[in-house]
Amino acid sequence: MTGNLNSLTTALGIFAIILVGxxxxxxxxxxxxxxxLSRASQDTIIIAIxxxxxxxxLVLGLLTAEVKSSFDAADQExxxxxxxxxxxxxxxxxxxxxxxxxxxxxLAELSRLAVAExxxxxxxxxRSRVIYVATYRTIMDMPAPTxxxxxxxxxxxxxxxxxxxxxxxxxxxxxxxxxxxxxxMMVAWTAMIFMSWAIFAPRNATVIAIFxxxxxxxxxxxxxxxxxxxxxxxxxxISSEPLQNAITALTY
Numbered sequence: 334m335t336g337n338l339n340s341l342t343t344a345l346g347i348f349a350i351i352l353v354g355x356x357x358x359x360x361x362x363x364x365x366x367x368x369x370l371s372r373a374s375q376d377t378i379i380i381a382i383x384x385x386x387x388x389x390x391l392v393l394g395l396l397t398a399e400v401k402s403s404f405d406a407a408d409q410e411x412x413x414x415x416x417x418x419x420x421x422x423x424x425x426x427x428x429x430x431x432x433x434x435x436x437x438x439x440l441a442e443l444s445r446l447a448v449a450e451x452x453x454x455x456x457x458x459x460r461s462r463v464i465y466v467a468t469y470r471t472i473m474d475m476p477a478p479t480x481x482x483x484x485x486x487x488x489x490x491x492x493x494x495x496x497x498x499x500x501x502x503x504x505x506x507x508x509x510x511x512x513x514x515x516x517x518m519m520v521a522w523t524a525m526i527f528m529s530w531a532i533f534a535p536r537n538a539t540v541i542a543i544f545x546x547x548x549x550x551x552x553x554x555x556x557x558x559x560x561x562x563x564x565x566x567x568x569x570x571i572s573s574e575p576l577q578n579a580i581t582a583l584t585y
Contacts, residue, residue: 345552359536385522428482
């Protein structure tokens with residue numbers, strides 16, 4: 334919910350900045366000398382603003398691609414982590430050993446911590462690191478007199494390392510990927526574009542209303558991008574179902 338509120342607040346701030354640009358343009362158009370509003374002046378400004386609009390489109394495309402790539406990567410990491418935990422559950426049930434029961438219990442606790450750290454804004458916990466180390470030691474100290482037990486021990490060792498790798502990747506994905514200078518510059522360019530249009534636009538309620546609707550559309554698009562940049566909460570969020578399924582399997 335925190336990420337959702339931050340995204341909404343930022344989007345509303347962007348909307349307000351664009352509106353300031355629009356009404357400043359309207360005000361400026363009423364006060365500029367007529368010679369400054371000539372057809373030649375208008376054509377020149379349109380060419381210059383067209384260049385800014387192209388750069389804005391490019392930056393918006395880069396932001397969208399970066400955020401979507403990060404969102405998809407985080408989604409894949411969650412699914413991979415859940416799948417690996419379920420695989421460890423199946424591997425541990427191949428033998429009847431008190432040590433593997435303890436491993437399953439530790440994995441269930443790690444899964445609950447992963448849900449709390451990632452989806453419930455609990456933040457990274459030292460407890461998860463302690464449990465990872467304890468689980469690793471339990472696996473390494475596991476007696477394995479038979480070939481089957483040796484294979485299960487080796488498989489659990491490799492799978493635990495994979496789980497830790499996926500967990501770290503997910504934690505890193507919670508930090509967001511949008512470079513703030515890109516966002517600030519794009520908002521400034523967008524406000525400047527609307528301001529330049531408002532200078533030469535007819536001053537009536539219909540035009541102003543269309544400008545406001547367009548500003549709201551731009552702000553809405555940026556809101557969705559910001560939402561995707563916080564992939565574990567908000568309106569556009571990755572599901573925790575793979576981890577929840579792993580918890581159910583490990584505690585069955």
